[in-house]
Amino acid sequence: xxxxxxxxxxxxxxxxxxxxxxxxxxxxxxxxxxxxxxxxxxxxxxxxxxxxxxxxxxxxxxxxxxxx
Numbered sequence: 001x002x003x004x005x006x007x008x009x010x011x012x013x014x015x016x017x018x019x020x021x022x023x024x025x026x027x028x029x030x031x032x033x034x035x036x037x038x039x040x041x042x043x044x045x046x047x048x049x050x051x052x053x054x055x056x057x058x059x060x061x062x063x064x065x066x067x068x
Contacts, residue, residue: 013038014051019054 003046010019013035020033023041033049034042040056 008033008049011049011051013040013042015040015053032057 006062007023008020011033012018013020016035016037018035020035020042022030022032023032025031030044032043033051034041036059038056039059040053041059042051042056044050
């Protein structure tokens, strides 16, 4: 299932209303939307972003350092 990128562009962090960045796996499949301000990643399951605070995962600081 493919994500509609127009929809993704409209989504914001449910906590701070800040911008989200797409995180991808090694095969370039979308796996999460991340908020740098809150240091949380919201998972994408079956092509659907799960924008619940209770489902968010903390950023992997090692992965973030590698991207910077």
